[in-house]
Amino acid sequence: MHQNDLPLISVIMPVYNGERFLAEAIESILAQEYTNFELLILDNGSTDGTPDLLSHFARLDSRIRLLHEPNPLGYGGEVASNIATKQAKGKFIAKLDSDDIATPDRLAKQAGYLMDHPDVFLVGSQLTLINERGQVTGTRLYPLTHEEIYNEFYLRFPIANPAIMYRNDLSEDLYQIRFPHFNDYYSLFRLLQEGYRVYNLPETLTAYRVHTTNTVFTNLRTKWRSNVAIKKAFVHEFGYSPPWIHQLKIVAITWVINLFPEPMLIKSMNKARQLINA
Structure with a gap:
């Protein structure tokens, strides 16, 4: 499918005190081969240099839309993502964390898959693991088919949440806030139970940064x-x-x-x- 046939994509990026890796994350979206997107970045009460960095990038590219919450919302960016999604104009929504990196072909490949498979609601990908310096340290592989994903849900979260793209047609928030942590894990399983079909592409389309300040590695x-x-x-x-x-x-x-x-x-x-x- 030709890239010009793909619809507008809204990329959602919540950030809290993320100035250390934020520029790389933003630049990876601005460098996408497919260009018909908007980048919604919600500053989740940052107290470091994040606001100034965001203002700088917004002046450089009109596709960036900045949102602001004065106080941290918590829950690993899931509440912030719900808020940003309400402002999204795209037919598809892609997630990227503010310390991760998307490959240049990520948006085109995921949107193309959703266009070609109207029965699939959400598509993920495999992950490349990188360290604080951006060096590749490994990969994290996930099952591909809906059935394989469902069968692994108890063992682990078999979808990389920072690498998902999904259809912007839910009548409620994607992330249902019920637990102190990992509501993305609960919420995506709930979607499967409601009949939404999912798939993971075999390519590694997102680099997931592992570092000591990852929220998943505290407490x-x-x-x-x-x-x-x-x-x-x-x-x-x-x-x-x-x-x-x-x-x-x-x-x-x-x-x-x-x-x-x-x-x-x-x-x-x-x-x-x-x-x-x-």
């Missing part, structure tokens, strides 16, 4: 409890039946998290995930 025990509570909701609210081996793996990860002191948990948890492919 690990507290966040893991939220993760487990969400898994229990899958079972008790929606009647999800996870494979026994997935249940066993979650027990193993919980054991690791409870065993080590908090400062050691990032390294030990990542090692455990690699060993059991979670």
